[in-house]
Amino acid sequence: MLSLLSALILTGSDSVDIRKFGAVGDGVTVCTRAIQRAIDEAGKGVVLVPAGRYLTGSLHLRSHVELRLAEGAVLLGSPRRHDYEKGVWYSLLIAKDLEDVAITGKGTIDGQGAEVAKDVLHMVETGEIKIPPKGWRPSETERPQIIEMSGCRNVRVKNVTLKNATCWVQTYHNCSGLTIEGVTVDSKSYWNNDGIDVVDCRNVRIANCDVDTGDDGICLKSDDPKSACENVTIENCRVRSSASAIKFGTASHGGFRHIRVRNIRIHDTFRSCLALESVDGGALEDVVVSNIKAVHTGNAFFIRLGHRTLSAPPGRVRHVVLRDFDVQIPAGRPDMGYPFKGPQFSEAHNLCPSSIVGLKQAPIEDVRLERIHVRFAGGGTPEIAKTTIAKVPERVKEYPEFTMFGELPSWALYARHVRGLKIADFSATLEKKDYRPPFALDDVRGLTATKVKIQGALGLPIPSNLRPTE
Known part of the structure; x- marks a missing residue:
């Protein structure tokens, strides 16, 4: 006393x-x-x-x-x-x-x-x-x-610096009223150094954070089929990652609903700027991601509906808007300098396009791409670039990553099993020659496209239902 x-x-x-x-x-x-x-x-x-x-x-x-x-x-x-x-x-x-x-x-x-x-x-x-x-x-x-933190209400983590974890840096399970603001994360000391993991939380705001980490930067997960990440805002953050900068998944049992991500700056990131993944039966819906600027990153966006948890029916991915993306894809590894680099690709391939890939029995629905600009280094190898749409494997149960299908038959955008794809003001620039067309669409219905501009391609045929317009 x-x-x-x-x-x-x-x-x-x-x-x-x-x-x-x-x-x-x-x-x-x-x-x-x-x-x-x-x-x-x-x-x-x-x-x-x-x-x-x-x-x-x-x-x-x-x-x-x-x-x-x-x-x-x-x-x-x-x-x-x-x-x-x-x-x-x-x-x-x-x-x-x-x-x-x-x-x-x-x-x-x-x-x-x-x-x-x-x-x-x-x-x-x-x-x-x-x-x-x-x-x-x-x-x-x-x-x-x-x-x-697990099962907590009204949580504030503000202005501190978190560094050198042995695993994930910070994890919030089933919390509500969570604010993470002005936090600096610097953790590349061992494997699985996710910067921020939010699992089945509600009413979340992550803002003005600077994340430099040896795995996914800011990651939403869902472990509970009866719960979800809901009403989440991620804004005004800077991310460097040896995996994906912003990721939903891989755990995706309940899902992700009513999410807004905006004003994110990304650099030197090995995988995707944005990875939206539902593979465990959860629903991913009402997601808007805007104003993303990225340099030196492996992939612009990857949207995947898979089915690895066979005990549950497939989930759903729908009502997703991506707008105002400005992304640069280099030729070499974008994660050079990390002490624990991302894994080598299991199959030889040229640079991967952005992709939207659902399931035959459960297509992705209602995706809008607005004002998307991606610059690709190009420099493809013609011996590898012989894959056709028919040869791309489904890989329904496999771990989701933008490289999971191996070589893809396009360099700018690949889409399969999609219903309702709306593209407005999409531009892709190729710095060196590639040996594939810019777009490959397989089982895509309800497509509308305006103001699509391709620069630097070889003059290979562009699908007639996605011809560039001025």
């Missing part, structure tokens, strides 16, 4: 300083108990992490408590995996079934991911952790995240 009173006197009536509970900011002293005590005794108020480096294992957040990191403050995750506890997975900060919980301030939370990964690998060597069957690295469930 005396320690709590002294902390209140020092920092103000609604905040407590972790140093008053014994935390030492020397980067060496383990401060887990001291910080946890400050959180537990704060009541309704602020727990202040002042400037310094505070070494800690897992901490459990509390309702009505804001963990505030001052400028110059660093919460330093322990390099020992045994110092971490499980929520859904292992994590440094854990919140479960809370309300009015916040992590704020100009400080940093450093998960020391490379060091933790070494300890996890040592646990593999001693037999304490098993590599999953057919796997080659420790499971994500054995590697700590930085933040994990």
Whole structure:
């Protein structure tokens, strides 16, 4: 009681300083108990992490408590995996079934991911952790995240820097009223370093974030067939990713509804600027993505309805609008410089077009492409560019990626099993020769196209129902 009173006197009536509970900011002293005590005794108020480096294992957040990191403050995750506890997975900060919980301030939370990964690998060597069957690295469930919140209401994560996770950086399961704003993510320390994962959450705003990460940048997922990601806004963010910058999926059991993504700047991204995927029976609908500017990225957009979860009927993808895209696709790997690069393609192919691919029994419905401009490096290999529409495999159950079909018979846009495709003001530029037509359409009905402009192509035939117009 005396320690709590002294902390209140020092920092103000609604905040407590972790140093008053014994935390030492020397980067060496383990401060887990001291910080946890400050959180537990704060009541309704602020727990202040002042400037310094505070070494800690897992901490459990509390309702009505804001963990505030001052400028110059660093919460330093322990390099020992045994110092971490499980929520859904292992994590440094854990919140479960809370309300009015916040992590704020100009400080940093450093998960020391490379060091933790070494300890996890040592646990593999001693037999304490098993590599999953057919796997080659420790499971994500054995590697700590930085933040994990589940079942929480009214969550704020604002202005902090999150770096060096051993797995996903931050995950929010089944939360409502979630705001992630002004957050910087810098995590390329091990595999599966997703920047922001939002799973079956409602009423979400992600804004003004800068994400540089060794897997998907900002990712919406759905694990629960009875739930979904709903009413989500992602805006004014900058993303660099060794996978996809903005992704819905791969887990897509319940689905994604009423989503708005706008004003996103993307660079040096290995896979797609935008990947919209429903492969587990969920519904992806009422999605509008606008004002996307990307340089040095592997693919502009990939929309996929698959059926890998055979225990559920196929889902649906419909009512999707993409507008105001300006994307540059280079010839080489766009993720050069990442310590953990994206996987090599399993099949030889030229540059992949953007693609919209549904199922024969469940076509994608009502997609609009408006003011889309994509610049391709080109430089195709004629020996590879012999694929015809009839030879493209369906691959209904396979993991969805823009490269999943191998070589495609077009360089700008490929669409299959689509009902209601509206294209208005679409331009594609080819810097060097390709040996394929710009468009390939297979089982596409209800197509309308205006102001389609192709530059730099070889004069190969353009499908008669998608002829460029001025």
